[in-house]
Amino acid sequence: MLTTERHQLILNLLKEQQSIKIQELVELTSASESTIRRDLTELEELQKLERVFGGARRIDPNMPEPSLSDKAAKHLKEKRLIARYAASLVKTGDAIFLDAGTTTAQMIPFLKGKDVTVVTNGLSHVEALADHSITSYLTGGFIKSRTRALVGPQATQSLENYRFDKSFLGVNGIHLVNGFTTPDPEEAAVKRRAGELSRSCYVLADRSKYDNVSFAHVFDLSRSALIIDSLPEDAVETIERQTTIKVVAQ
Amino acid sequence: MLTTERHQLILNLLKEQQSIKIQELVELTSASESTIRRDLTELEELQKLERVFGGARRIDPNMPEPSLSDKAAKHLKEKRLIARYAASLVKTGDAIFLDAGTTTAQMIPFLKGKDVTVVTNGLSHVEALADHSITSYLTGGFIKSRTRALVGPQATQSLENYRFDKSFLGVNGIHLVNGFTTPDPEEAAVKRRAGELSRSCYVLADRSKYDNVSFAHVFDLSRSALIIDSLPEDAVETIERQTTIKVVAQ
DNA sequence: TGCTTATGAATGATTATGATTGATTTTGAA
DNA sequence: TTCAAAATCAATCATAATCATTCATAAGCA
Numbered sequence: 001m002l003t004t005e006r007h008q009l010i011l012n013l014l015k016e017q018q019s020i021k022i023q024e025l026v027e028l029t030s031a032s033e034s035t036i037r038r039d040l041t042e043l044e045e046l047q048k049l050e051r052v053f054g055g056a057r058r059i060d061p062n063m064p065e066p067s068l069s070d071k072a073a074k075h076l077k078e079k080r081l082i083a084r085y086a087a088s089l090v091k092t093g094d095a096i097f098l099d100a101g102t103t104t105a106q107m108i109p110f111l112k113g114k115d116v117t118v119v120t121n122g123l124s125h126v127e128a129l130a131d132h133s134i135t136s137y138l139t140g141g142f143i144k145s146r147t148r149a150l151v152g153p154q155a156t157q158s159l160e161n162y163r164f165d166k167s168f169l170g171v172n173g174i175h176l177v178n179g180f181t182t183p184d185p186e187e188a189a190v191k192r193r194a195g196e197l198s199r200s201c202y203v204l205a206d207r208s209k210y211d212n213v214s215f216a217h218v219f220d221l222s223r224s225a226l227i228i229d230s231l232p233e234d235a236v237e238t239i240e241r242q243t244t245i246k247v248v249a250q
Numbered sequence: 251m252l253t254t255e256r257h258q259l260i261l262n263l264l265k266e267q268q269s270i271k272i273q274e275l276v277e278l279t280s281a282s283e284s285t286i287r288r289d290l291t292e293l294e295e296l297q298k299l300e301r302v303f304g305g306a307r308r309i310d311p312n313m314p315e316p317s318l319s320d321k322a323a324k325h326l327k328e329k330r331l332i333a334r335y336a337a338s339l340v341k342t343g344d345a346i347f348l349d350a351g352t353t354t355a356q357m358i359p360f361l362k363g364k365d366v367t368v369v370t371n372g373l374s375h376v377e378a379l380a381d382h383s384i385t386s387y388l389t390g391g392f393i394k395s396r397t398r399a400l401v402g403p404q405a406t407q408s409l410e411n412y413r414f415d416k417s418f419l420g421v422n423g424i425h426l427v428n429g430f431t432t433p434d435p436e437e438a439a440v441k442r443r444a445g446e447l448s449r450s451c452y453v454l455a456d457r458s459k460y461d462n463v464s465f466a467h468v469f470d471l472s473r474s475a476l477i478i479d480s481l482p483e484d485a486v487e488t489i490e491r492q493t494t495i496k497v498v499a500q
Numbered sequence: 501t502g503c504t505t506a507t508g509a510a511t512g513a514t515t516a517t518g519a520t521t522g523a524t525t526t527t528g529a530a
Numbered sequence: 531t532t533c534a535a536a537a538t539c540a541a542t543c544a545t546a547a548t549c550a551t552t553c554a555t556a557a558g559c560a
Contacts (some may be wrong), residue, residue: 136393287550
């Protein structure tokens with residue numbers, strides 16, 4: 001990775017979050033700690049950021065987060081954590097389905113340089129995917145104006161063109177009896193079919209989704225692995241009986 | 251490989267990614283490191299790029315794709331004129347295909363309130379369509395990073411879901427013998443199929459395209475109507491023998 | 501032929517990097 | 531508050547990568 005690429009990456013990250021830890025940058029760039037330190041020192045001299053103990057932060061911490069909507073900002077830390085873990089499952093050469101939604105969106109930066117092929121129904125993912133030079137395909141379909149997701153029969157049908165190594169889905173509800181649920185039936189249909197076309201299927205959710213039931217059924221717990229930031233102790237046991245579960249914590 | 255070819259290659263790469271390593275260029279061009287260095291030095295002197303340790307990067311790394319907006323600004327007045335006329339052909343209740351591209355993009359504001367259904371392969375149209383509350387479907391397919399068009403077999407296949415009253419296409423070349431042409435074969439395939447699926451097909455072009463031949467054949471003049479801002483007198487006659495032509499002037 | 505230009509290899513110089521060290525700061529428990 | 535452990539830091543050094551420069555060869559052209 002080029003020096004300037006790293007610098008750019010750091011500054012971009014600081015556009016989306018107030019501060020960042022050195023350790024996170026080490027993981028992201030797979031450069032050494034020393035190198036990241038030097039990067040931060042240089043960028044500080046250029047007044048591009050401010051160094052703090054353990055990391056760096058934006059010059060103007062009050063500046064609003066431009067590129068992220070409110071929903072995306074909610075549970076952002078958790079989502080990023082989950083997303084990073086999910087992305088770590090992706091191997092070089094994998095073909096994956098990336099569901100529309102703000103949680104899966106967080107995966108994109110972590111996919112950089114993995115030589116992965118992405119199919120998505122999330123219009124808002126496209127820009128980020130392009131920014132990180134990730135080979136991408138979009139499903140067709142009706143454009144849902146609220147979520148910018150592509151849905152409908154055309155969306156599910158265009159999935160038939162593909163087979164995935166892994167798919168990564170977002171949901172709104174996780175419930176022992178009702179399984180995974182989401183508000184929109186058409187989106188649910190896309191998720192379901194994508195899961196069926198994958199060798200393995202991962203559901204990403206932050207803890208707030210647990211014990212929720214949303215309207216449209218996606219599929220049962222047993223049909224996929226769940227990646228979540230934390231869970232009540234008893235829930236872990238109960239869910240483990242039905243699904244592969246990975247609880248990611250900082 | 252010719253020197254200028256290498257230069258062109260480097261600049262094209264930097265349109266799609268913000269930086270590139272010397273080693274990558276060595277592999278791509280199978281020229282020596284020295285040669286690439288010299289190339290980069292020369293291009294830097296021409297202000298076409300900025301050298302950095304290990305490679306080179308775009309002059310303005312933040313401005314992602316100047317090519318698109320530049321292109322849009324060019325012949326803007328003519329394009330708008332053509333687009334307005336084209337939009338006037340669209341009737342309430344029509345289902346239309348709107349090709350990717352900057353000329354067709356100009357049609358969108360004029361479609362407002364027409365109760366029209368739009369299918370498009372132009373990612374950059376989506377926002378404008380949503381802004382004007384126009385019911386829209388997107389074709390699927392591979393995302394061409396330069397033009398943000400959806401192309402490839404998945405794109406043409408997803409067209410099969412639809413039938414259009416009218417389709418509106420952009421092209422790069424209009425030529426008496428070679429018909430309509432465009433630089434990218436995959437984009438040409440989408441245009442062609444969309445035209446076939448339409449009851450009537452309109453090609454939008456400003457005068458600068460006349461007498462050009464681009465690489466990929468779309469179809470013959472006889473297969474569609476041409477909407478253009480102006481043409482030499484003799485051309486009008488000759489083309490009229492082959493196609494329906496509408497010359498729009500202010 | 502003689503002239504120019506483009507190229508590739510070789511050189512020592514410069515820059516970037518990662519590991520190590522001991523100093524400094526933070527954290528959390530007493 | 532104080533203290534000790536842990537984390538983070540700046541400084542240093544050796545190594546690796548990259549750089550500008552030079553020179554010799556090859557290719558194109560009058």
